[in-house]
Amino acid sequence: MKDAKMYIPSYDDMLAAHERIKPHIRRTPVRVSDYLNGLSGAQLFFKCENFQEPGAFKVRGASNAVFGLDEAQAAKGVATHSSGNHASCLSYAAMLRGIPCNVVMPRTAPQAKKDTVRRYGGVITECEPSTTSREETFAKVQAATGGDFVHPYNDPRVIAGQGTCAKELVEQVDGLDMVVAPIGGGGMISGTCLTLATLAPETQVIAAEPETADDAYRSFKAGHIIADDAPKSIADGLLVPLKDLTWHFVSNNVSEIFTASETEIVDAMKLIWKHLRVVAEPSSSVPLACILKNPEFFAGKRVGIIITGGNVDLDKLPWI
Amino acid sequence: MKDAKMYIPSYDDMLAAHERIKPHIRRTPVRVSDYLNGLSGAQLFFKCENFQEPGAFKVRGASNAVFGLDEAQAAKGVATHSSGNHASCLSYAAMLRGIPCNVVMPRTAPQAKKDTVRRYGGVITECEPSTTSREETFAKVQAATGGDFVHPYNDPRVIAGQGTCAKELVEQVDGLDMVVAPIGGGGMISGTCLTLATLAPETQVIAAEPETADDAYRSFKAGHIIADDAPKSIADGLLVPLKDLTWHFVSNNVSEIFTASETEIVDAMKLIWKHLRVVAEPSSSVPLACILKNPEFFAGKRVGIIITGGNVDLDKLPWI
Numbered sequence: 001m002k003d004a005k006m007y008i009p010s011y012d013d014m015l016a017a018h019e020r021i022k023p024h025i026r027r028t029p030v031r032v033s034d035y036l037n038g039l040s041g042a043q044l045f046f047k048c049e050n051f052q053e054p055g056a057f058k059v060r061g062a063s064n065a066v067f068g069l070d071e072a073q074a075a076k077g078v079a080t081h082s083s084g085n086h087a088s089c090l091s092y093a094a095m096l097r098g099i100p101c102n103v104v105m106p107r108t109a110p111q112a113k114k115d116t117v118r119r120y121g122g123v124i125t126e127c128e129p130s131t132t133s134r135e136e137t138f139a140k141v142q143a144a145t146g147g148d149f150v151h152p153y154n155d156p157r158v159i160a161g162q163g164t165c166a167k168e169l170v171e172q173v174d175g176l177d178m179v180v181a182p183i184g185g186g187g188m189i190s191g192t193c194l195t196l197a198t199l200a201p202e203t204q205v206i207a208a209e210p211e212t213a214d215d216a217y218r219s220f221k222a223g224h225i226i227a228d229d230a231p232k233s234i235a236d237g238l239l240v241p242l243k244d245l246t247w248h249f250v251s252n253n254v255s256e257i258f259t260a261s262e263t264e265i266v267d268a269m270k271l272i273w274k275h276l277r278v279v280a281e282p283s284s285s286v287p288l289a290c291i292l293k294n295p296e297f298f299a300g301k302r303v304g305i306i307i308t309g310g311n312v313d314l315d316k317l318p319w320i
Numbered sequence: 321m322k323d324a325k326m327y328i329p330s331y332d333d334m335l336a337a338h339e340r341i342k343p344h345i346r347r348t349p350v351r352v353s354d355y356l357n358g359l360s361g362a363q364l365f366f367k368c369e370n371f372q373e374p375g376a377f378k379v380r381g382a383s384n385a386v387f388g389l390d391e392a393q394a395a396k397g398v399a400t401h402s403s404g405n406h407a408s409c410l411s412y413a414a415m416l417r418g419i420p421c422n423v424v425m426p427r428t429a430p431q432a433k434k435d436t437v438r439r440y441g442g443v444i445t446e447c448e449p450s451t452t453s454r455e456e457t458f459a460k461v462q463a464a465t466g467g468d469f470v471h472p473y474n475d476p477r478v479i480a481g482q483g484t485c486a487k488e489l490v491e492q493v494d495g496l497d498m499v500v501a502p503i504g505g506g507g508m509i510s511g512t513c514l515t516l517a518t519l520a521p522e523t524q525v526i527a528a529e530p531e532t533a534d535d536a537y538r539s540f541k542a543g544h545i546i547a548d549d550a551p552k553s554i555a556d557g558l559l560v561p562l563k564d565l566t567w568h569f570v571s572n573n574v575s576e577i578f579t580a581s582e583t584e585i586v587d588a589m590k591l592i593w594k595h596l597r598v599v600a601e602p603s604s605s606v607p608l609a610c611i612l613k614n615p616e617f618f619a620g621k622r623v624g625i626i627i628t629g630g631n632v633d634l635d636k637l638p639w640i
Contacts, residue, residue: 029349031371033373034373035373035439048597050597051351051596051597053353053354053355055597112594119355270634273599273634274432274599274634276371277368277370277371277375277598277599277600277630278597278598278599279593279594279597279598279599280597310597314590314593314594314637314639315639315640317634317637317640319634319635320635320637320640
């Protein structure tokens with residue numbers, strides 16, 4: 001089973017994933033803003049994955065894993081560790097199929113994300129906010145439940161599922177010069193690479209990362225995975241390291257990685273709320289922050305941007 | 321000219337308006353939330369007019385007026401008074417056509433709305449937050465500029481333009497039992513009545529109003545227009561009274577008017593931000609507040625809701 005999970009997903013896996021998950025996800029709309037186009041000097045197309053029912057693109061990969069299980073494994077359910085949205089989305093998909101879901105979450109994850117997991121029937125075990133603690137706690141939970149481990153990103157089923165987002169984006173918007181997505185563990189970026197390498201090989205894939213959690217950027221420059229144990233950023237969805245499968249796509253298919261400071265991320269978040277009038281997470285705001293910071297790179301380009309999620313604690317907004 | 325403006329717009333006027341304004345507005349998407357459906361017991365379809373470029377449905381009526389002007393009048397531009405979004409949207413439409421726009425706004429209007437008017441080249445003259453002061457100040461401004469008066473709602477061009485929103489909604493969602501929209505002066509409600517009376521006469525039109533600015537509710541029950549001079553509500557777009565044209569539609573075509581308290585409006589606003597993940601104004605949150613308050617009326621129904629606008633001062637959120 002472990003080897004099967006290290007299989008590099010193919011374009012056909014992504015197509016199969018899209019057919020499998022279509023009844024369970026939304027085909028999210030693309031938003032544009034003349035104001036943000038003027039501000040950036042580019043043509044920006046925001047794919048609103050925050051409009052998925054559980055509020056994040058991760059419902060794509062999670063649904064692909066959950067609805068691909070055979071009946072015997074489905075009876076034991078699924079299990080995972082996640083900084084938040086993967087947990088919510090796996091719980092949601094498991095709820096739709098009517099199977100158990102156990103999740104290990106950092107105790108510091110936003111309350112809104114914990115509430116969402118519980119609303120969907122997920123059972124939470126809390127850990128410390130470090131990779132080490134997360135992996136130790138998870139091993140115990142999985143041993144106790146027998147749930148199928150659906151890794152938040154280093155799983156071919158998950159990467160194939162995330163790739164369906166770029167497929168829809170290319171169907172919705174013609175002639176994209178590039179697609180920019182945030183990078184944490186690299187699941188969305190890997191799925192985007194997987195899809196665009198076949199469907200639109202002329203479209204560059206650009207990753208956007210917080211300066212204070214820039215392990216993917218440093219990995220990309222060094223040519224091998226560099227993992228930090230407990231980086232800190234307001235972009236709480238982007239604090240996990242690359243793994244072998246996502247490194248495969250990042251090292252082979254990503255054109256560039258840009259980084260943005262915490263202040264730049266918050267400024268971009270507020271611009272998205274004000275001018276797109278959508279509720280986007282800090283993690284989802286890193287691409288716009290990077291675009292506004294590097295106007296010479298993006299000027300005149302048609303740029304797709306993945307708004308990855310919108311699960312925010314509305315009582316604790318970073319600019320107030 | 322005055323008589324022409326008191327003409328009751330027809331369904332064909334609405335169709336002509338849609339053809340005229342299509343190049344200048346967005347066909348906004350419809351959002352759904354399984355969570356809010358569960359909470360309300362109804363099937364809710366939210367038409368996101370907050371996604372218009374200037375952030376409100378009022379760009380429809382404003383564009384219809386601006387792009388319908390002959391060249392001689394267009395040279396003198398347009399003028400209006402507005403609690404906010406009509407001013408922004410008229411400025412925006414005038415900017416697109418390249419003609420002047422003068423607006424009278426209450427000094428208490430949200431800073432975000434004033435900023436938007438100025439960004440679109442509108443020239444603001446401030447007045448006190450009362451109907452009396454607004455009308456006096458406007459008379460002076462209009463006399464000085466010769467701009468064509470585009471009333472925020474009591475104008476057949478504006479009502480025909482607003483009616484295009486319900487046309488799109490009916491094209492996007494089948495079998496609506498009712499459409500609920502907020503009511504202030506009654507422009508959106510009148511346009512909705514105009515369109516649905518012909519296109520979907522089986523669909524009821526329901527108006528939603530703040531308890532603390534319930535002049536439309538009291539007018540509806542009394543059978544004649546009751547106007548308050550300076551009502552107060554967090555729903556700052558709904559503080560103006562009905563006028564003869566909008567009263568025509570309200571008295572003939574509206575099935576029911578519900579009201580909600582300030583607390584109920586804020587609670588509904590937060591639910592929309594959290595579960596639809598869109599930025600909606602307090603005014604836009606009154607319909608959901610009324611639906612949640614009257615579950616027996618809406619249970620099991622397919623309900624269209626107009627999210628009328630999303631211009632909010634993000635530094636002053638009502639729940640923080």
